[in-house]
Every structure is written in structure tokens, then in C-alpha cells.
Amino acid sequence: MAKRRNFSPDFKARVALAAIRGDGTIAELAARYQVHPNVIGNWKRTALEGLKTTFTRGGSRxxxxxxxxxxxxxxxxxxLVVERGFFGQGLRSLSVDRRRSLIEPEHRxxxxxRQCALVGIARSSFYYRPVGERAEKLRLMxxxxxxxxxCPWYGSRQMARALRRMGHRVGRKRVRRLMRVMGLRSVAPRPNTSRRAPGHRVYPYLLRDLAVRRPNQVWCADLTYLPMAHGFLYLVAIMDWYSRKVLSWGLSTTQxxxxxxxxxxxxxxRYGTPEVFNTDQGSQFTATAWTGELSTRGIRISMDGKGQWTDNVFIERLWxxxxxxxxxxxxxxxxxxxxxxxxxWVSYYNEQRPHSVFDGLTPAEVHAGVQRLDRAA
Known part of the structure; x- marks a missing residue:
């Protein structure tokens, strides 16, 4: 099979011009330039049409x-490129579930x-439906x-031993992974085997020699794991150190x-600002979003020593x-x-549950400044 020849634009123009000038018949030009006569005829017509366009009035306009x-x-x-970039940046701050809800399968x-690509999720993520935790795993947790x-001093080794004695077939690696998911940490001192995240400052403990004598002088906060019938949640609570009153709390599916x-x-x-706020060294409380909220309001930040659960003992007892x-x-x-x-339960704890430290007063009464409980004679 003969190989197809390719001609340059200059060659085509030279042959077409020769045909227009009449330098020879089409057959003679075909023999001279080694091109088929039909091809030369096509080049001539194309050149003439191009000349008409060139001289058409208003062509330059x-x-x-x-x-x-x-x-x-x-x-x-x-x-559009800039707007798409801005749109993508905003979408990345949304959860996968929220981005999934933006997709319209019936869009015309x-x-x-294409919709999955625009919102930044894989197509498989759109079809994914979460599977509930297994009952055996929830019982173990x-x-x-x-x-x-x-036994808050149990680490993953001792926890695994105790679970095996109770009949659970678990190893240390699984226990360690579940403890990490649940946010459980041994209170026993241990080597500093981890580094803080860049930019996360850890503050000193300020309550060791501080006399707490009134409400709203010192607040504290902590995070804990809550088991449920078909999963688990995380609970955070803000407590007044002096009165033990729970000032606010929140639930989340993630830490x-x-x-x-x-x-x-x-x-x-609801209650204004305290003078000092104490937490542990968890990543939620060393994050800039948390410490910045306190610093901008002039609140002094205090953090427990590493592994020292007694530094925040009142909220540990609340859990x-x-x-x-x-x-x-x-x-x-x-x-x-x-x-x-x-x-x-928090309403009951604050308003109705007497506290032995306060001679039968409730945390809400102590926080409100009640000095003693009037008893019937």
C-alpha cells in the first residue's frame, strides 16, 4: 500500500498559483509537480475562495x-477558573455528608x-452508606x-490482660486501637514518646497554689467517650471549679x-468569663481555635500535667x-x-442532686451564692 504524501502549505500555494496563472494545463502541472490532477484542482479552488474573502469589504473588522x-x-x-477554585476551597471545609447532600442524581x-468531581468526593462515596458497629465490639468497648x-491507671497491656481474664479474646494492638478511638489514656506517668502538633502550645498548670474561693474564678473542661446501643458518641462539658456546676455541654460523633x-x-x-480555664493536654484543647477563644477574652489558660488526672479531678468524678x-x-x-x-441528667445534677461537700446544697445553689440550706425545725 502506497504511503500517503503530505505537502507543505508553501508547496500547495506555489502549485495553486501556477494553475491560476495558466503556466500549463492541469495534466502538465500534475506531471511537473508529481501531484494528482484532482488535487491541483482542489488547491486552485481553495486559493480562489481565499482571495475572495481577503477582498471582501469589512473583512478586517x-x-x-x-x-x-x-x-x-x-x-x-x-x-470561571478562579470561581471554581474559590468554590472548591469552601466545599473542602464541609463534611463529606454535607457535600454528598449537594448532589442531585436527576440533574439534567x-x-x-461530574457533580462528584465538583464537590470533591469520589463517586463511590456518594453510594456509600455507613454500617453500624457490631454488637460484640460495642460490648467490648x-x-x-x-x-x-x-482502674484509670490501666494502659493497653494491663487492659488487654484484664479483658482476657474476663473471657474476651483480644490482643494488645486491638485494645490500644480501641482506646485511641474512645479517647482513653492511662493516668500512669509514661515516657514522652509523642511530639506535639506544630503550633500547638501546652500551657503550665496554674491551680497548684491557687485558692479557689468563689464561682466563675476557675472553669474546667474535659472530653469523654459515651457508649450507646448501636455506636458511641463524645461528650464535652464545661464546669465551674468552685461550685461543680455544669455550665454547658455538647455531643459529637467525632473528636x-x-x-x-x-x-x-x-x-x-450565659455566665461571663472566668479568670482561669483548666483542661488536659488533649489535641482539642491545645488547638488554636480553643486557646485563641480564651486568649482573646483575657482568660488565663491552665493545663494538667501529662498523665496527672488528679489535676482535673472534679470533672473526672463528674464522668x-x-x-x-x-x-x-x-x-x-x-x-x-x-x-x-x-x-x-445534667439538669438533675445541677438543680436537684445534693453535693456532700456543700452540706446538702446543689451545684446550682452554690453557684448562685446560697450560703446554707434552710431546714425545717
Missing amino acids: TDRGHEEEITRLQAKIGE RLGLV RTMDELHLS DTVFCVHALQEAIE RSLKYECVYLQAFADFGEARDGIGA
Whole structure:
């Protein structure tokens, strides 16, 4: 099979011009330039049509119009690129569930694959539906939570040994992973095997020699794991150190900083600002979003020593009471039940549950400044 010849634009123009000038017949030109006669005829017609366009009135204005149109379209493309980048930046701050809700499977002009690309998720993520935790795993995690309350010095090794003695077939690696998920940390001192995240400052403990004599002088906060019938949640609480009153609290399905900051803002809106705020060294409380909220309001920041659970002992005791008096007894089925049940227990704890340290007064009464409880003669 003969190989197809390719001719340069200059060669085509020279042959077409020869045909237009009549330098020879088409057959003679074909023999001279070694080109098929039909090809020379096509080049001649193309050249004549190009000449007509060149001399058409207003042709230059048409070219200028085309250039202006190209410039306008290029500017529009640049705007769309910038807007898409801005749109993508904003979407990345949303959760995957929120971005998934923006997709319209029945959209007439945008297919599902294109919509998934625009919101920054894989197509498989759109079809994914979370699977609930296995009952056996949830029972194991609840047992671990109970063991941590009774033996807070247990690390992953000792926790695994205790669980095996109770009949659970678990290894240390699985226990360590579940403890990390649950946010459980041994209170026993241990080597500093981890580094703080860049930019996360750890503050000194300020309560060691501080006499706390009034409400709103010192606040504290902590995060804990809550088992449920079909999963688990995380609870944060803000407590007044002097009166033991729970000032605000929040629930979340993840250990993030956002819901902790929301609880802090709610407490400040309702009760003003304390002089000192104490927490542990968890990543939620060393994050800039949390410490910045305190610093901008002039609140001094205090943090427990590493592994020193007694530095924040009052809120640790709150978790023990909450779990044994509420969470373990009710076995919440979902987020709504947990929110309502914990809300009812916190109201009971603040308003009705007498505290032995305060001679029978409730935390709410101590926080309000009640000095003693009037008893009937």
C-alpha cells in the first residue's frame, strides 16, 4: 500500500498559483509537480475562495471582532477558573455528608460523575452508606470504659490482660486501637514518646497554689467517650471549679475541636468569663481555635500535667457519676436519645442532686451564692 504524501502549505500555494496563472494545463502541472490532477484542482479552488474573502469589504473588522471575542472568552475562562477554585476551597471545609447532600442524581445537565468531581468526593462515596458497629465490639468497648473508670491507671497491656481474664479474646494492638478511638489514656506517668502538633502550645498548670474561693474564678473542661446501643458518641462539658456546676455541654460523633468551642461559647454567653480555664493536654484543647477563644477574652489558660488526672479531678468524678447514674442504665439508641437523656441528667445534677461537700446544697445553689440550706425545725 502506497504511503500517503503530505505537502507543505508553501508547496500547495506555489502549485495553486501556477494553475491560476495558466503556466500549463492541469495534466502538465500534475506531471511537473508529481501531484494528482484532482488535487491541483482542489488547491486552485481553495486559493480562489481565499482571495475572495481577503477582498471582501469589512473583512478586517470581522478579524478584529473575532479577536475581541477570543479575548472576552479567555477572560471569562479565567473568571470561571478562579470561581471554581474559590468554590472548591469552601466545599473542602464541609463534611463529606454535607457535600454528598449537594448532589442531585436527576440533574439534567450535570452527570453524577461530574457533580462528584465538583464537590470533591469520589463517586463511590456518594453510594456509600455507613454500617453500624457490631454488637460484640460495642460490648467490648463498654467493658473497657467501665474498667477505665474503676482502674484509670490501666494502659493497653494491663487492659488487654484484664479483658482476657474476663473471657474476651483480644490482643494488645486491638485494645490500644480501641482506646485511641474512645479517647482513653492511662493516668500512669509514661515516657514522652509523642511530639506535639506544630503550633500547638501546652500551657503550665496554674491551680497548684491557687485558692479557689468563689464561682466563675476557675472553669474546667474535659472530653469523654459515651457508649450507646448501636455506636458511641463524645461528650464535652464545661464546669465551674468552685461550685461543680455544669455550665454547658455538647455531643459529637467525632473528636473534633468545633463542638468543644461551641460549648465554650455557650458557657461564656450565659455566665461571663472566668479568670482561669483548666483542661488536659488533649489535641482539642491545645488547638488554636480553643486557646485563641480564651486568649482573646483575657482568660488565663491552665493545663494538667501529662498523665496527672488528679489535676482535673472534679470533672473526672463528674464522668463517673454520669455514666453509672445515666449512660449505663439507659443504653441510648441514637444521638437524639443521648442528647435528651444527658440533658435531663445534667439538669438533675445541677438543680436537684445534693453535693456532700456543700452540706446538702446543689451545684446550682452554690453557684448562685446560697450560703446554707434552710431546714425545717
